[in-house]
Amino acid sequence: MTTKELAFAASTLWVVLAAILVLFMQAGFAFLEAGLTRMKNVGHIAAKNVLILGIVSIVYYLVGFGIAFGDGGNGLIGGSGFVPSVEELVAIGAEPFSWFSAIPGAAAYLFEVAFAAVSLAIVWGAMAERTRLWVYLVFGIAFTLIYSFVSHWIWSPDGWLFAKGMQDFAGSTVVHYQGALAGLAGALLLGPRIGKFVDGKPQPIPGHNMAYTTLGVLILWFGWFGFNPGSTLSVDFGGVGFFAYVALNTNLAAAAGVLGAVTASWLVIKKPDLSMMLNGAIAALVAITAACAFVAPWAAIVIGFVAGVIVVLGSLLVERVGIDDPVGALAAHGMAGVWGTISLGFLTVPSLAESLATGKAGLFYGGGLNQLGVQLLGLAAVGAFTFTASFLVLWVMKVTVGIRAEPEVETMGLDVSEHGMWGYPEFYIPVPGGYGTESHGAAVSPGLRHQATTPALVGQAPA
């Protein structure tokens, strides 16, 4: 290999490994979401992440990647690269994916499809425990397309928001805010789970396994080292080994997010709530995603800490306004995504803006209001488009076929009703009056209730 070929090989190595880390985040989302919800739905919730990874991988290959990054398009949509061929995928820095100058099209596909899959995984958290299985299939396809359009606008050099100078290094807006917007549309159209609100007052429905949630968060933290640093798309963007700096900022922000959420939890709800603390790491990782290449380490700490506070207050606010978001996705991905997107308008370091040849110094460094304005414009445009498009698709699905599980199905759990099996067949006997039903407030313990039986069900389930 020549020196130039070696540089291609090293960058491809980096981006492929980063993509693998990001793809593994599906396990993180599966366990974060499964841990924060109830055991009667655990098989459904965990396994559907495998299903949506299947859907997004195919749809993105067929059309999404071309919409997002194909050469020869306009400000709204890419113009080639649909169902790419072997030759198009092995070429480096060539049409139809010439935007990726240091890696083959195949590496770019792998990295970008992993991002689409993360955005899609976020959607379902806010819709958990009450959505019918077919919705994952059909809305999964629709959202992959919606996502691809917006990623074109912001990340393709042809995109209209790119042209305006919007900065979103690894996708606080493109990936996280978008996922949360679609989740919000879904949560509104579905309505809350049975038993979540009694006389308008929110009731806690605790997740069933904090160990799963912890595993989910640590897998996500791990995967984020592919997500953010991998977005350099080469080993020398911003300087040789600059991706290590991006990784450092990512780690500092996540750490600060944990501390921010613990602090806020202690102050606001008077105890160090574990699910809040864990979501604090996620919110901070979401927030630093846009800014990770542009800000100083102290700023990464500030961004992460504030995101940790946001997730606590935001989760309470979401509940207060009557929306049922079982895993806190609207606060962790939506509100923290907005904060991260705005933050770089304040905190971009002049020397980094220069060495990355992109963006402007933040307001804090005397960079003026221009960058902030562009960031807000982007948030408004994406907010309007993604929420509206998602709402429309889900609304049509709702009024034609129906998107919400029947009440008895929801009470029984989606594992049995949608898949004919239990996630934990030896642990669980679904009973009327279990968690999350109208009789939730009864004094008898949920554990004891599990010992009651529903004869019709019990007779059929294991056989």
Add this chain to the structure above:
Amino acid sequence: MTTKELAFAASTLWVVLAAILVLFMQAGFAFLEAGLTRMKNVGHIAAKNVLILGIVSIVYYLVGFGIAFGDGGNGLIGGSGFVPSVEELVAIGAEPFSWFSAIPGAAAYLFEVAFAAVSLAIVWGAMAERTRLWVYLVFGIAFTLIYSFVSHWIWSPDGWLFAKGMQDFAGSTVVHYQGALAGLAGALLLGPRIGKFVDGKPQPIPGHNMAYTTLGVLILWFGWFGFNPGSTLSVDFGGVGFFAYVALNTNLAAAAGVLGAVTASWLVIKKPDLSMMLNGAIAALVAITAACAFVAPWAAIVIGFVAGVIVVLGSLLVERVGIDDPVGALAAHGMAGVWGTISLGFLTVPSLAESLATGKAGLFYGGGLNQLGVQLLGLAAVGAFTFTASFLVLWVMKVTVGIRAEPEVETMGLDVSEHGMWGYPEFYIPVPGGYGTESHGAAVSPGLRHQATTPALVGQAPA
């Protein structure tokens, strides 16, 4: 470093990282298998993967690596590289491992031992929940040797099937089909679990934790990005960064396998069975393993989708003929492995056959029947050798010492009987008449049955 040394460094980096991913697949197999079996065996099933990783690592260092890849052998066996020295392990592209031209012997060992460990992990799935612990130890050693011979035949440039032109890029035959063949021998010699067949009719014995199975599948999917793309063994085999293309095909096939299995499950058993769906991803990954470097993306999708269908129909067929394969390994690794090995005879792209300087265009592209014939010959030879050798070793073990757990031990669970402890000591009270015993069809719920007690046992177990 010179440019040449840098190329060695980059390839070593790639292969070592790929090997690490493949070694992590042990966690995937542990959780796939533990999730699809019953909780009374969970500690035994999960932890034995750590034990066999120990065995295979040592045996492969002592003799397996030399049998498979040592220089100076013949068509059947390698001729050097046994108990390799420090000097032999740090040299690059030199004796006794000159076949690995871009990486040191140590990197090659690490990558290849991870493959042997995967093949061995597959064996146990079909033998789960009724095998005595010593079998893992002794057959683990025997199978590591069997495996090493076949990998020599197909992957070493001295091997007789290599000489005939057999293609198996990352081991649909070498790793997966072989593991399934040994598993089949074991399942036949062991017979079905107590309660699996009642009056000749198969009874479902559901796995105890779909979240574990999901985690297992996602870890395997993740690890497969080391398995297949890492088999380039350098950063420029097939072209600079060609491994990214292999990764893309791997991902598309896995995705299509999920969809294939869901479709088949919906059509055949009228519901989207979660364990089928999850096994669909595995079967597709198995099938694309042989073909991943040779076929077009559309063909990867076809290969994966068909594998997903195969796993559904194959699992039902295995059950129909009276074999008890608790995790579906015979269909997912055996049948899908055969399909993958054959598929490239149909679908190899002429330009890839050329740039890889290996194999011939597939029948679909007018490449004739020759390659298909070689693939079938390889399958027949490996099938005869590995099944016979495994059957003989296990048969001798059966008639001399015994390979199956005693009925009361099996009913009680292997955690208590083999290890003197429970996998979940606070959850589980083993009872006579639990799942998988003759009284399985009773109307009383399994959960209720757990509340019955076996006084003798309960008194002794936790203390």
Add this chain to the structure above:
Amino acid sequence: MTTKELAFAASTLWVVLAAILVLFMQAGFAFLEAGLTRMKNVGHIAAKNVLILGIVSIVYYLVGFGIAFGDGGNGLIGGSGFVPSVEELVAIGAEPFSWFSAIPGAAAYLFEVAFAAVSLAIVWGAMAERTRLWVYLVFGIAFTLIYSFVSHWIWSPDGWLFAKGMQDFAGSTVVHYQGALAGLAGALLLGPRIGKFVDGKPQPIPGHNMAYTTLGVLILWFGWFGFNPGSTLSVDFGGVGFFAYVALNTNLAAAAGVLGAVTASWLVIKKPDLSMMLNGAIAALVAITAACAFVAPWAAIVIGFVAGVIVVLGSLLVERVGIDDPVGALAAHGMAGVWGTISLGFLTVPSLAESLATGKAGLFYGGGLNQLGVQLLGLAAVGAFTFTASFLVLWVMKVTVGIRAEPEVETMGLDVSEHGMWGYPEFYIPVPGGYGTESHGAAVSPGLRHQATTPALVGQAPA
């Protein structure tokens, strides 16, 4: 990029990926520890690893990294690099982190902070199930500082033990022995868990989930491939691709540790105890950590096997002397860490000592007693400093605020008492007389006991 820049890029790529693997070890520790303890504490135990990762990441950025590796210090402490700036973090081989000659400061931070986090994670295992939450926060800060001092002494070229020639390639002493010393201080100051010793006789308190422990061990094994091989800090330290050799030794030792622990368990406690077997892998990985770059493969096997025996005998010894170490950390990290640190004094290969330009041949190869003496001096000095400092800090915390949970809180479980929630809210009803209380030896099964209720608690917990 020039050839030199490419070499920097490749080394940065390697070290960043290794750091990511080591950071993921937090999930391994979380699940190892959660699996080996009781379900009433599972949320607390798993999730606190996220909290301490937050603390150590920030503290190490602010001061720890400078203490350990900053230029211009003396034998005891580094002299710069506190709260490093953007410029200091992106520069390669420059002040204040010139010790890292092939990677930017940011990559060095990421790698070294991951090691500090591992050392800190070890501490808590010995203190599990009875420590108040604030201790993690405050002692986490203190230990990060203690750790940073010792890592300066041994790993910085300015350090006084470095100057004496002490060898500890990846931290058997720096990381593992230190963590165990602090854990010992904590275990002594806390005293045993309620019910651990009855009339002075140790009672088994089995861990609640062997599948979690298995996952923890496999994640740690996986992460150790970053830990040991990554400590080359470049792709050509010791020769191009030498890190692959380090990985091979690491794998062989771990494998032998499993076999050593199984053998010892079979001989000593007459059954292949699963938790011993799993801890055997950990102990072996700990022991090979110091020696992995210096010894031959056969020696790695010996070192690992002996460590596996040590963990069995050591765990029994710790219990015999009346110390309650719920996860076996004192044996696995402390005793095995000492063994590993000493072992290279016996087994260092002359050619490796030479090519690494460091250390001397071991006693076995005629290298004399000098190296052994230095290793013992280092162990004594670190033992005295880290134990004393940790004991003092924890003692002050104990006498001022208190470090141990109240008895009723401990009996109830830390999930409810410290966090106001249960780790598994749908599984668990805490009862008086559960595992680990004085009535532990009663004949009634623990599972049945869970069906008893504590009305006051049950009424409040789910609501």
